C-alpha cells in the first residue's frame with residue numbers, strides 16, 4: 001500500500017468545508033480552555049522562517065508550548081536550506097527528528113516540495129500566494145463578532161495578494177460572498193477565481209472599492225507591499241496604484257453600519273488603512289491577531305491526529 005499522506009495544512013482548498021470547520025471548532029474549544037491536558041506532550045515541531053514574522057512566530061511557539069509540545073524556531077538563513085540544501089532533503093531529515101514542520105517561505109514551490117517529501121505534517125505559515133492560518137483566525141474573529149460567516153458579505157480592498165488569495169479559498173469553503181476591489185494590474189489570479197466559482201463560491205471582482213464595500217458586513221485590507229514584493233523592489237508604483245483603495249472613514253461609511261474591519265497586520269497607518277479606521281470602534285484587528293494563537297491550536301491538533 002502507498003504510504004499514507006501526512007495531514008498537511010498547505011492550502012484551504014485542500015480541505016473540505018467539514019474538515020476546516022472541525023479545525024475551527026477545535027480552535028474555539030482551545031480558546032475556551034476546553035482542551036484537556038497536554039495533547040502535544042512529547043512532540044517537537046520545527047518552525048522555519050525564510051521571512052520575518054511577529055504573530056506567526058510567537059503564536060505558534062506559545063500555542064505549541066501551551067499544548068505541552070516543544071517548538072524549535074529556525075531561521076532558514078541559519079539552516080543549510082538557506083544555502084541551497086533542497087526542501088526535499090530538508091524534509092526527509094527533519095521528518096526523522098520532529099513531529100511536524102511549519103514553514104514560512106516566499107516561494108510556494110518550496111513548501112510543496114517540502115510536503116511532498118516529509119513524512120510528518122507540514123503547515124503553511126505564509127507563502128507568496130497564500131496564508132491559510134491567517135484565514136482560520138479571520139473566520140474565528142468574524143464569527144465571534146458577527147455570528148456564522150456563511151451567507152455574509154466580506155469586502156477586500158487593495159492588493160490581490162497572498163492573504164486575498166486565501167480569502168478566495170475561504171469564500172469557497174466557508175460560504176460567504178467575497179467582493180474584491182483591486183487595481184486591474186494587481187487582481188488575484190483568474191485561475192483561482194475560476195476554481196472558487198466552480199466550487200460554488202460567490203466572488204465579485206471590481207476595480208471600484210466603493211462598489212465592493214457597499215453594505216458589506218466586514219471590510220478587509222492588507223499592506224500595499226508584501227514581503228514577496230520586496231523581491232522586485234517596485235514599492236512606489238504600487239503605492240500609486242493602490243492609493244485609491246485605502247481603507248478610510250469615507251470608504252467604510254459605505255459598508256453596513258455594524259461592519260467590522262480586519263487586517264492581518266503588520267499595518268501601515270496612513271497607507272492601506274488610516275489611523276482613524278485602524279484604531280476606531282469597528283476595528284477588530286487585535287482580536288484577529290490574538291485568534292492566530294487559538295485557531296492554530298485547532299490546526300495543530302488536527303494535523304497531528306490528536307483530535
Ligand code: CP
Nearest residue numbers: 053054055056264265
Ligand atoms: N499576520 C501575520 O502573519 O503576521 P506576521 O508576519 O507577524 O507573522
Ligand code: NVA
Nearest residue numbers: 161222226227228265
Ligand atoms: N501580505 C503580507 C502579509 C504579512 C503577514 C505579506 O505577505 O507580507
